[in-house]
Amino acid sequence: MSRVTLTQVGTSNIATQQQNGSFNNLVSLSQTGTGNNAKQQQSGFPGSSVGATQTGNYNTVIQYQQTYYGEGRASVTQAGGDFNYASQTQEGGNTGTITQLGSSNRATQEQSEGKFGGNTGGISQTGTRNQASQIQTFGYNEATANQNGSDNMLMQTQYGQGGSVSATQTGNSNVVEQTQEAFYLSTGRSAATQSGNNNRATQTQVGGSQASITQSGKRNTATQQQNTGYSTAITTQNGNDNSATQVQNIVYTTVTATILQNGNSNQAAQKQERTFGDLTAQITQQGNGNKASQTQTNSLNEAIIEQIGSGNTATQTQAGAGCADVARMRILQEGTGHQAIQLDEGGVDNQFLIQQSGASNYARQQQSGENNSASTYQGLSGNRNEVYQSGTNNVSVVRQNR
Numbered sequence: 077m078s079r080v081t082l083t084q085v086g087t088s089n090i091a092t093q094q095q096n097g098s099f100n101n102l103v104s105l106s107q108t109g110t111g112n113n114a115k116q117q118q119s120g121f122p123g124s125s126v127g128a129t130q131t132g133n134y135n136t137v138i139q140y141q142q143t144y145y146g147e148g149r150a151s152v153t154q155a156g157g158d159f160n161y162a163s164q165t166q167e168g169g170n171t172g173t174i175t176q177l178g179s180s181n182r183a184t185q186e187q188s189e190g191k192f193g194g195n196t197g198g199i200s201q202t203g204t205r206n207q208a209s210q211i212q213t214f215g216y217n218e219a220t221a222n223q224n225g226s227d228n229m230l231m232q233t234q235y236g237q238g239g240s241v242s243a244t245q246t247g248n249s250n251v252v253e254q255t256q257e258a259f260y261l262s263t264g265r266s267a268a269t270q271s272g273n274n275n276r277a278t279q280t281q282v283g284g285s286q287a288s289i290t291q292s293g294k295r296n297t298a299t300q301q302q303n304t305g306y307s308t309a310i311t312t313q314n315g316n317d318n319s320a321t322q323v324q325n326i327v328y329t330t331v332t333a334t335i336l337q338n339g340n341s342n343q344a345a346q347k348q349e350r351t352f353g354d355l356t357a358q359i360t361q362q363g364n365g366n367k368a369s370q371t372q373t374n375s376l377n378e379a380i381i382e383q384i385g386s387g388n389t390a391t392q393t394q395a396g397a398g399c400a401d402v403a404r405m406r407i408l409q410e411g412t413g414h415q416a417i418q419l420d421e422g423g424v425d426n427q428f429l430i431q432q433s434g435a436s437n438y439a440r441q442q443q444s445g446e447n448n449s450a451s452t453y454q455g456l457s458g459n460r461n462e463v464y465q466s467g468t469n470n471v472s473v474v475r476q477n478r
Contacts, residue, residue: 078102086110089130094118101125109133117141121169124148132179133158141166146194149173157181160201168215169194177202181223186211195219195234203228206245217258225250239264241279251276258283272296285309285324293318307331315340325349331356338362345369348377356380363388371395379405388414392428395421404428411435413457423448434459434477445470 080093083106090112095103096119104127105114111134118126120143127150128137135154142148146169152162157179164172170187171194181201187210195212199221206223208230217234220242228245230252239258250270256279258264268277268289275291278299285302287309294316300309302324308331309322320335323346335344336359344359347370359368360382367388368381373395381390390407405428407416416430419442427449430439435457441450446468452461456477463472 079104081105083107086112090114092116097121102127104128106130109135113137115139118143118148118150120144121147126150128152128162129154131155132160135160135176136162138163140164143167143169148194152176170212171196172210173198175200178206179204181206181208183208184210188212189214199223206230208232234258236264239266241266243268243277244270246271247275248273250274253277254279256281296320301325307333309333310335312336313342314338315342317341319343321345323347323349330354333357335359336361337366339366340364342366343368348372358382361388376402377405378403381407383407383409383414385409385411385414387412389416390414391417391419393419393421402426406430408432409437411437413437415439417441420444427451432459443470 078101080095081104082091085108088111089107091105092115093103094117100122102125103116103118106129108131112130114128114137116126116139118141124143124147126139126141137152139150141150148166148169149171150164152174154160154176159180160176161182162174163184165186167188172185174183183199185197187195195217197210197219199208202224204226206228208221210219211233213235214237216238218240219232221230222244225247227249230243232241233255236258239256241254241256243252252268254266256264256266264281266279266287271292273294275296277289279287280301281287283304285307287300289298289311292314296313296318298311298320300322307324311320317340318337322333324331333346341364342361346357348355355372356378357370358380362384363386365386366383368390370379371393377394379392388409392405394403403426405418408431410433413436414432415438417440418428420426421444423445425447426443429451432454434455437454438460439452440462442464444466448465448470450463451473453475459476461474
């Protein structure tokens with residue numbers, strides 16, 4: 077036996093309920109306050125349920141569920157606020173939950189084709205004027221959104237099966253956009269955490285990749301893009317006005333890219349694409365005004381940049397066929413006024429090292445060929461160094477003021 081229940085306390089509340097189909101389904105609605113509006117519709121598989129609770133004034137709930145491939149669950153709770161809007165659309169054995177605590181929040185969920193295994197979506201909003209959107213297709217996907225503050229915006233989109241996206245926003249005017257296409261029962265995971273104001277995070281993934289962004293402060297920007305393969309990208313930003321970009325394309329084996337920034341006005345960019353082997357790229361920056369950029373192509377590369385201080389600039393590049401077979405790069409800088417550049421456009425078994433400590437240092441390395449190695453050590457201040465190597469079996473070591 078199916079059941080439909082309705083409770084209204086207050087004035088000018090509007091409720092529309094409709095249930096079609098099988099047995100043991102439940103549609104329930106409770107309204108307390110003034111000017112609330114709810115529309116519920118359910119049809120299909122036994123044991124499905126649609127429920128909504130509205131406490132406050134002028135809140136709106138729209139729920140539509142059609143289940144033929146499993147038990148569906150749709151639930152909305154609006155408590156203690158006014159002018160909230162919640163919409164749920166589900167087809168298949170999906171589960172959707174929306175909780176709104178505050179006023180003028182907006183949440184939408186769209187889940188379809190749960191016949192391959194139910195999708196799960198959850199949105200929790202606390203504060204005012206927050207917006208959250210979840211779209212999931214096929215099955216076995218999971219999306220979680222938590223917003224605490226004001227004027228935050230969150231968009232989550234998943235295609236395929238077996239993916240997971242999660243986002244937590246604490247503060248005001250933060251933006252998170254997550255797009256993920258998971259393969260059959262893959263391990264695609266996207267996670268974003270924002271604490272502060274005016275932060276922006278964008279994640280785009282295809283396949284079984286792992287992506288994580290953590291931002292604390294103000295006006296930070298982070299972008300992650302991964303396509304295919306078993307990739308891992310981690311971005312951590314503490315401070316203000318920092319920017320981090322990570323791109324990994326056409327990756328078929330293990331690839332890791334990490335950016336850590338503590339301070340203000342730091343910039344970091346990483347790019348690994350068209351790879352067929354293992355690559356590792358790491359950027360660590362502490363202080364203010366640091367810049368770092370890394371580019372890797374082909375396989376078995378390793379590039380590390382660490383900067384502590386202010387006004388440092390580091391650039392690493394490995395590109396071209398065979399240039400990064402066993403190539404290694406490393407830049408270490410402490411102090412102020414440093415600039416280090418490493419370039420390689422060809423060769424095998426290349427090794428790089430630039431280490432600078434002090435101020436006003438400049439080092440530049442460029443290698444082309446095979447079995448090359450360049451090492452530069454600079455200390456104190458006012459040092460400059462340039463090394464150019466082309467050919468095979470070349471070795472260069474420079475020490476200054478150490």
